Amino acid sequence: MQAKETLFADLVQGKAQQFQVPLYQRTYSWTEKQLRQLWSDILEQAELIERGEQANTHFLGSVVLAPSPQNDATFSRWLVVDGQQRLTTLSLALAAIRDHVKDAEPRQAERIDEQYLINKWQTGIDHFRLLPTQADRTQFAAHIRGPLTEQVGSSVATAYSFFRRKLVEAADPSAPQDVFRIEQAITSRLTLVAVTAQHGDNVHRIFESLNNTGLKLSQADLLRNYLFMKLTTRGEHVYETYWLPLQDSLSNEELEQLMWLQLVLDGDDRVRRQDLYAAQQQRFERDEASEEEIEDYIRELYGRAAVFRRLLHPEEEPDAAVRAHLLRLNAWQAQVTYPALMLLLDRRARGDLDSTDTARAMSYIESFLVRRMICRVPTNNLNRIFQSVPGQLPLDVPVADGLHQLLSSENRFWPDDRELREKIQKAPFYQFGRSQQRKVVLQRLEESYEHPEPVDFAAAQLTIEHVMPQSPGDEWLEMLEEEAADGESAKDLHSRLQHTLGNLTLTAVNSELSNHPFERKQGLLHGSHLEMNRRIAATERWGAKEILARADELADRAISLWPAPLRGVGRAxxxxxxxxxxxxxxxxxxxxxxxxxxxxxxxxxxxxxxxxxxxxxxxxxxxxxxxxxxxxxxxxxxxxxxxxxxxxxxxxxxxxxxxxxxxxxxxxxxxxxDDLALLVTEDDDRAEAEDTAQRTTSAGQGEETRADRFLRQLAADDSPETVEAVRTLFARWEELGGWIGHGAGQVMTSAFLMLGQAGAPGRGIWPMTLYPGSGRGGTAEVVFQYLATRDPFTDRALRAELLTRLNKLEGVHIPEGKLELRPNIRLSLLVKNGNLELLAETLVWFRDRWETRETV
Incomplete structure (x- = not known):
């Protein structure tokens, strides 16, 4: 047996050879969760290559090989006992790169093919460097031969499509990635341990020992151990005086983050958090740090902890203006901005700027995030932008002005007033960013009206409401028909305007009027304590003209609230x-x-x-x-x-x-x-039933339970027969051992068909979410997109079987292409002959598959 560290390029390129996955191995099964993590590691390595850094390669795992019985002297063949998932994924990623560049650079595409994917002079199955199991072989071979003229859904096809999509995404003009640098990261920066067995070796025992790892120490644990190992005479004093209070005030995760931020503030804008221990250790070793210097480091860490806590707990900040910005950034979940925020608070603590200038500088950070979100600038380079702030901040101007100047650089893509106004008018605001970020924007716009009795947003249970509903009735469509442009239908106009900011507001009221004509909504909005709702209610009608006029008004306020960059970035x-x-x-x-x-x-x-x-x-x-x-x-x-x-x-x-x-x-x-938005939006606000779904509980006197609210809203827009069918469905689901979870929404309630324990990672699962009347009847949303991340339905074949079973219901025709999405079924179909029984049988099958899943 031989074990050595190697690279993908060294393993597969060179002489003609083949890596064969034995037929007893499971089929290719990586899901988008694993693919996303690998892609993140690849991009990180590509960035390190761009910087010229040779260290810090990424360890991908082990590959256990044994000689194939078909091996011969002229053509080496190896059995892949372990590691087929990694080898298959990397091969598909390279095939995607080859196809991505083939039109512009055909010679490079040919090079990738011959170096990593094929044995050029071999025929038949020997033509392929990697030969998967028979179940995957046809699809894999088709992608390696490429380009495909026909695709059939499979895990192999899903992985290939993922990389094609990410390569297009990597060409983002705000942070373009060189495709050949990505290739280099895959082939020469992802390290493997290749274990090569000889005849008679127990390769399964080798695999078991390689993967039998215990709980790893965190970066903070490693650095703490190193520091106190160096403090041979003053360790006890330093521990009791500084470290113990520091450890008591911050969690281990927060402490690690503070240690990393300290490195960044000291000018190391390239250190990765996972390299914190090595970077700090190298600094101490290089400078031959004494005990006094290590004590100084821990004392400074202790002092900065108080500043860091302001980011974690904004309510502890005494200055009102600074506190308001920190609260909004906290609600935004803007941890990515911590290097810049720490710099500002640190400089304030040193007396380099006052609270007024600190708040002004924070307004630039807030504006930078908000304007980019409204204008749909991708977030994939925000880490790099904010981590570089301490090292790139101009030294010849005041701190706040320097930050404004730095963030205004053209390659930072901070949208100007013109683009902000255009996107508020036209862009589907509701489909971008996270749910809480959209609420922060609307809340800040409401606050700008300076109502004499402002709403307590922390206590109010506000949700985002579409004034013109997402599922418009005939009266809405008739009104839109009058305003539709030539060649545009009322539905097209509705699709264009429904999610724009001009059609959105905040409300805390129930939804019985939410999808009805505007005249019936006016009274409800007029009684609202929100100024923006009063203004909507004062309008006689609500069509395209009114939505665009409100968008203009909100754009004026947004431009005033969130400062513009110093220089516009133009129409690029x-x-x-x-x-x-x-x-x-x-x-x-x-x-x-x-x-x-x-x-x-x-x-x-x-x-x-x-x-x-x-x-x-x-x-x-x-x-x-x-x-x-x-x-x-x-x-x-x-x-x-x-x-x-x-x-x-x-x-x-x-x-x-x-x-x-x-x-x-x-x-x-x-x-x-809406479907298109799902394809490129990884943040799935509606797939969080573990956090939002609650079992039905008894209500106090005069209170309405979530379950009652759901059924009331369903009855308001569906037939009694449909409501009774849904009640029966709920009862059947509970007989199967499931339970009904209800979302917290006031405007749009929901019901989740839950299995397992909500709130515990990996414990809860649900096949569909039911929504009550939305103007045209209730719907059941089949959550294929979410199931793709939950065992055992990460197996695409199981999701496909679920689709096949659902399509047996009369009136249900879900195309295979929507297996990656969340298609809807009308609840009224449950009253058709046999449909309720067929759905109940499908749910039994779903429960059985989940209960018999493999557990680790």
């Missing part, structure tokens, strides 16, 4: 919108299409502008899957590459698109603007 910002379009098109699941109007509504653009861009921009993945609202290929569509064929329908059919007798793409496979 527009490229981000198109980059977002490229991302979402690269993420379209197999068997789905979208329309120009849907894509435009998602972007906050116009359908014609979308069409012009796609027609004039070569290399946009999936551009041919954007059709007219009728599901037809646009008359103006042209391939932008000579390599593409001219039969668009054949390509669509190969992608799983079905056509009706009229020649239109199947409308059931169409992805709306």
């Amino acid at each position: 910002q527009r490229s981000r919108d198109w980059h977002l379009a490229h991302q979402v098109l690269a993420a379209l699941p197999h068997g789905t299409w979208t329309s120009y109007g849907d894509l435009a509504a998602f972007l906050g653009s116009g359908a014609q502008a979308v069409g012009n861009h796609l027609a004039s921009t070569p290399g946009v993945v999936g551009a041919y899957r954007v059709l007219t609202s009728e599901g037809k290929v646009s008359e103006g569509f042209r391939w932008t590459s000579d390599d593409d064929g001219d039969d668009v329908r054949s390509r669509l059919a190969a992608d799983g698109i079905r056509f009706t007798v009229t020649g239109a793409a199947d409308p059931a496979q169409r992805l709306t603007a």
Whole structure:
């Protein structure tokens, strides 16, 4: 047996060879959770390469190999006893890179193929460097041969599509990543331990010993042990005087964060938190630190802990203006800004700036975050931006002015007033950022009205309300029809405006009027204590004109509240919108299409502008899957590459698109603007039942339980037969051992079909969420997207079986392409013959799969 550290490139490239996954191995099963973590590690290594740093490679794990019985002298074959998931994933990532660059740099694509993926002169199955199990072999081989003209849903296809999508995302103009640097990170920065066994070796025992690891020490534990090992004479005094109070005031996680921030404040703007111990140790060793110097370090850490606690507990800040900014940034969950905030509070503690200038500097940080969120600037480079603040802050100007100047640099992408106004008018605000961030924006706008008796936002249970509802009734659509532009339907206009900031407000009232005509909402809004609601209620009608007028008013307030950068970044910002379009098109699941109007509504653009861009921009993945609202290929569509064929329908059919007798793409496979948002939004606000779902409890006198509220709202918009069917469904679910959890929403209540224990990580799971009447009847949302992260439904085959079972219900036709999303079923379908029984049988199957899952 031989064990050595190696790299993917060293393992697979060179002479012709093959790594065979034995047939008894499980199939490829990495989910997006593992893929996201790997991608994060890859980008981190790519960044280190860019800086020229050779140390700090990332250990990926072990690979256990044994000679294959088919091995011969001219062509080495190895059995992959352990590590097939890693090898398969890295191979698919390289295949995605090859296909990403093939049009622009075909020679580089050929090089990647021959170095890592194929044995050029071998034929048949020997052509592939990696040979998965038979169950995965066809799909894997198709992706390695590439480019694919037809994809079938599988874990292999999901992983390949993930990397294609992330490579498009990596071209973000605000922080572009070089694709060949990413390739280098994969092939030469991810280390493996390769264990090569000989005939007769017990490779399974080797695997077991390699993976039998205990609980790891944190970076804070390692550094603490090192420090007190060095304090041979003063250790007890330093521990009792500084370390013990420090440890009592902060958790181990918080202490580690403070240690990292101290390094950053001292000028090390490149240190990673996971390298904290090594970086600080090297600093002490390099400077040959004495006991006194180590004691000084711990004393300074102790002093900065009081400053750090202001970030964790803003209510402890005595200055009102500074406290207000810290509270909002805390609500924003803006931990990424801690290096800059610590610098400001540290400088204030030293007397370098007063509280007024501290608050002004914090207003720039808040504005930077808010404007970028409203204008949909990706957040993937925020860590780098704020970690660099202490080291890059100009020294020749006051601190607050220097921070304003630094954040205004063009490569920081701080939107100017013009772009902010445009996005408030057009962009679907409700679909970007986190739920609490959207509430912070609306709360701050409400506060700007300076109501003489302001709302206590901490006590009020406010939720975001669409004034024009998300599911409009006929009266709403008739009004919108009058305002629709040429070639635009009322539904298109609704899709374009529903999620914009001008149509959103905060409310604490129940939802019985939330989806009804505006006239019935006015009285409710007029009685609100929120000034913004009173102003909406004072309007005679609520259509496109009124929504755009309110957007203008809110834009004026936003521009006043959140300071602008010193220099505008110009219209180069527009490229981000198109980059977002490229991302979402690269993420379209197999068997789905979208329309120009849907894509435009998602972007906050116009359908014609979308069409012009796609027609004039070569290399946009999936551009041919954007059709007219009728599901037809646009008359103006042209391939932008000579390599593409001219039969668009054949390509669509190969992608799983079905056509009706009229020649239109199947409308059931169409992805709306809301569906598109799900494809590129990793923060899933509605998949948090473990935190929000509660078992029904008895209410006090005069109080309404969540369960009662759900059924009341359902009855307000659905037939008595439907309500009774839902009651029966709940009873059947509880007979199976499940329970009904109800969300905290006042405006939109919900019911989760729960299994396990909510609130305990990995314990709770639910197959669907029920929502009451939304103008057109209640719905059951099948949470495929969420299930993809929960065992055992990380197995795509199980999710596909769930879809097949649901499609047996009369009137249910969920296309396979929505297996990555959260499609809806109308609750009224439960009253159809046999549907309730079929759904109950499906839920029995779901429970059985979950209860028999493998546990570790």
